[in-house]
Amino acid sequence: MHKKPIQAVPTPANQNGFAVRAFREKDGRSLQWLADAAQVSAPHMRNIENENRNASPEHLNLIAKALDVPVSALRRNSGSRVGA
Numbered sequence: 605m606h607k608k609p610i611q612a613v614p615t616p617a618n619q620n621g622f623a624v625r626a627f628r629e630k631d632g633r634s635l636q637w638l639a640d641a642a643q644v645s646a647p648h649m650r651n652i653e654n655e656n657r658n659a660s661p662e663h664l665n666l667i668a669k670a671l672d673v674p675v676s677a678l679r680r681n682s683g684s685r686v687g688a
Contacts, residue, residue, distance in 0.1 A: 620680045621655040621666065627671040628653075632660075641670035 628638050634686075639649035640679060642663045651657040669676045 618680055619655075619658050620678055621653045623678055624667060625653040627673055631671070638667065638670055642666040654674070658674070 624638075626658070628635070635649055636646050639646045642649060642659065643666060644652075644659070644663055648657065652659050658664075664675055665679060668678055671678075
């Protein structure tokens with residue numbers, strides 16, 4: 605008997621990657637600059653901004669500090685996507 609692999613069910617991001625991008629672009633900063641400040645790779649930061657991944661709590665704090673915004677500004681309030 606073959607067992608089917610368990611597939612993870614995607615859950616909505618509790619972080620607002622679109623807000624991360626908006627704050628970064630508002631300040632005219634590059635994705636690489638923010639990735640360096642958050643101590644993650646540029647592809648990882650791109651995944652955070654595109655809401656394919658959440659940042660770890662440590663990295664989220666570094667992102668907020670680099671962008672000079674409170675962590676709460678980078679969290680989703682209603683569970684819905686921005687612009688949806």
